[in-house]
Amino acid sequence: MTAQPVALPHPLSSGVRELVAVLDAMPIGGWDGLDEIEVKALATELLRIGSRVKAHQAAATRVLDESGLARRTGASSTGAMLANDFGGDPAATSGALRTGRSMQTAPVVEQALASGTLTERQARVIADSTHDVPEIHRTRAQTRLIDDAQRLSVKDLQRRALRISDTHKPRRKVDKDENQKLRTREQKAWAKASFRMRDNHDGTHSGDFTIPDVPADVLRTTLQALTAPRRSSGDAVPVDSTTATRMGQAFARMTEKLTPDVLIDGGPTLLVTVEKDVLDTRLAPATLETGTRLSAGDTRRLACQAKLLPAVMNGASVVLDFGRTRRLFSPAQKAALAQRDRGCAFPGCDRPPQWCETHHWRRAWSDGGTTDLADGVLLCSHHHHVVHDQGWTLRLSDDPDPVMEFCPPGGSDWQRNPRYRA
Numbered sequence: 399m400t401a402q403p404v405a406l407p408h409p410l411s412s413g414v415r416e417l418v419a420v421l422d423a424m425p426i427g428g429w430d431g432l433d434e435i436e437v438k439a440l441a442t443e444l445l446r447i448g449s450r451v452k453a454h455q456a457a458a459t460r461v462l463d464e465s466g467l468a469r470r471t472g473a474s475s476t477g478a479m480l481a482n483d484f485g486g487d488p489a490a491t492s493g494a495l496r497t498g499r500s501m502q503t504a505p506v507v508e509q510a511l512a513s514g515t516l517t518e519r520q521a522r523v524i525a526d527s528t529h530d531v532p533e534i535h536r537t538r539a540q541t542r543l544i545d546d547a548q549r550l551s552v553k554d555l556q557r558r559a560l561r562i563s564d565t566h567k568p569r570r571k572v573d574k575d576e577n578q579k580l581r582t583r584e585q586k587a588w589a590k591a592s593f594r595m596r597d598n599h600d601g602t603h604s605g606d607f608t609i610p611d612v613p614a615d616v617l618r619t620t621l622q623a624l625t626a627p628r629r630s631s632g633d634a635v636p637v638d639s640t641t642a643t644r645m646g647q648a649f650a651r652m653t654e655k656l657t658p659d660v661l662i663d664g665g666p667t668l669l670v671t672v673e674k675d676v677l678d679t680r681l682a683p684a685t686l687e688t689g690t691r692l693s694a695g696d697t698r699r700l701a702c703q704a705k706l707l708p709a710v711m712n713g714a715s716v717v718l719d720f721g722r723t724r725r726l727f728s729p730a731q732k733a734a735l736a737q738r739d740r741g742c743a744f745p746g747c748d749r750p751p752q753w754c755e756t757h758h759w760r761r762a763w764s765d766g767g768t769t770d771l772a773d774g775v776l777l778c779s780h781h782h783h784v785v786h787d788q789g790w791t792l793r794l795s796d797d798p799d800p801v802m803e804f805c806p807p808g809g810s811d812w813q814r815n816p817r818y819r820a
Contacts, residue, residue, distance in 0.1 A: 410454075417451075446514035452497070453512035453521075459491065460498030500525040506537055510544050520547045520555060527559035535566040557691055573682040580683050580693035581787060584610060588783070611690045612700065624648035695786045698762045727756040727774050735776050743802040744781035745813040755782050759792040759802070775802045 429437060462468075463476040473479035477492035485491070497518055501508035504525035511521040524543040531539045539562045546558050563575045587610035595605035609617070625644040639647075684697045692700075727735070736751035754776035761767030772794065777785060784790065791805040795814070803812045 445517075449517050449521075450512055450514045452494070452518045453508060455494050456498035456501060456511075456518075457508070458498075459494045460502070463495055463498075497522055500529070503529050503536070504540055506540050507544065516544065516547055517552075519552055523547075523552060523555050523559060527556070528562060531562065532566075539563075539565045560691060576691070577683050577693050580691055581695060584693055584696050585783075585787070587611065612686065612692055612696065615686055615690050620652060621645050621648045624652065698764055699782060699786045727769055731769075731771050731774060732756060732776075734771055735774050738800070739776040739802060739815075740817045741776060742778040742781055743775050743804075743815050744777060744784070745804055745815050747778060747781055747815065749778035751776060753778050755779060757782055757785065759785075 432440070459476060459480065462480075468474075468476045468479040471479065473482070475488065475492070477488040477490075477495055480491040481488040500522055501511070504521075507516070507521050507525050510516045511518065516524070524540055524547065528536055528539050528543070542565055543555065543559060543562060547555050550558060560576045560579050561572055564572045567575065591607075591609050593605065593607045595603050597603055625641075625648050683691050683693055685691055732751075735756065736754075739751070739754075741747070741751050742749040742754050755778070756774045757777045758767045758769070758773055759775045760773045763769065767773060775792065785792070785804075789807040791807075793803050793805075793812070795801045795803050801814050803814045805812050
């Protein structure tokens with residue numbers, strides 16, 4: 399009688415069981431007895447092990463989702479099915495599924511996650527930022543970012559990923575690619591902006607908000623200045639409290655000063671870095687002092703309404719020019735523009751002057767324009783974005799009572815806002 403071959407367990411099945419057995423043998427209370435240097439080394443190794451486990455969790459969740467088991471068993475989703483088995487947190491299991499799906503076009507990234515070279519967040523950044531890279535260049539781009547991830551923070555890795563086309567394109571095309579990505583992200587960020595505030599009925603209010611990166615940088619920088627330990631102004635916040643309390647008090651004091659004249663005529667001074675050899679292309683992104691990258695269009699928009707201080711760099715990173723800070727229209731000029739434009743001058747818009755920003759329509763201040771009355775026009779925030787992002791052309795009519803006229807990109811039909819003018 400011939401002996402039947404013994405079926406060996408699948409390496410994944412036996413591996414998971416062995417992991418469970420090893421963890422069972424590790425006393426959770428034993429960490430107190432170890433040398434702190436060893437604890438640090440082991441804690442780092444556990445982080446790597448955690449990433450490796452997450453890689454398998456993501457792969458298993460993806461395969462399970464593709465099998466259709468959730469649908470056949472009546473579950474609303476794979477995440478819900480797994481959450482019912484453990485944890486009761488569909489968001490967590492759905493996150494693993496999202497990671498697994500993102501790895502489908504990034505096998506080299508999935509392998510780096512499985513080997514403990516990357517964290518799950520790093521892997522997601524790399525996979526998501528390269529899925530639209532042509533397949534012939536994708537592995538090279540992902541490999542480059544895996545190397546970069548070893549020295550960059552996640553935030554810097556995200557910024558680096560915006561320029562990953564430098565693995566297969568010349569500099570000017572890389573600038574154009576990054577600028578387009580930034581424009582798309584900025585538009586999505588403004589669409590997601592929200593603010594909620596509720597009365598706690600105890601003398602306080604609470605809330606939450608979502609804002610784009612640049613205004614967030616302005617807010618953070620302002621609050622950090624108000625909470626600086628050496629700040630001597632009467633606005634300074636006492637340092638003998640928690641960071642959250644100091645920031646909250648600084649925010650409260652800041653809002654007390656946000657009168658309409660401050661909102662309209664004031665504004666922070668932002669340092670933005672841009673290289674001289676790409677200024678003329680008008681396609682190169684710029685960098686705020688916080689490290690945030692912003693598109694050329696957003697840079698020009700901010701130059702119209704904020705004290706944007708450009709640091710123009712040459713190829714050797716030598717500061718050539720810090721520009722001019724007197725770029726804001728005066729209250730008297732704004733009053734005159736309100737008299738002329740009656741509000742947002744964009745065709746069909748009915749926003750009043752109080753809702754408007756002043757746009758340098760003839761030539762952007764960042765491009766050497768002036769702040770004469772004839773160079774300004776009132777635009778609401780929405781149409782200020784439209785004019786910059788879409789490339790509308792503006793002119794001042796030669797009527798006895800001049801009116802701003804607008805021409806859409808690529809068109810020849812000049813339009814004006816049909817407001818009544820006595």
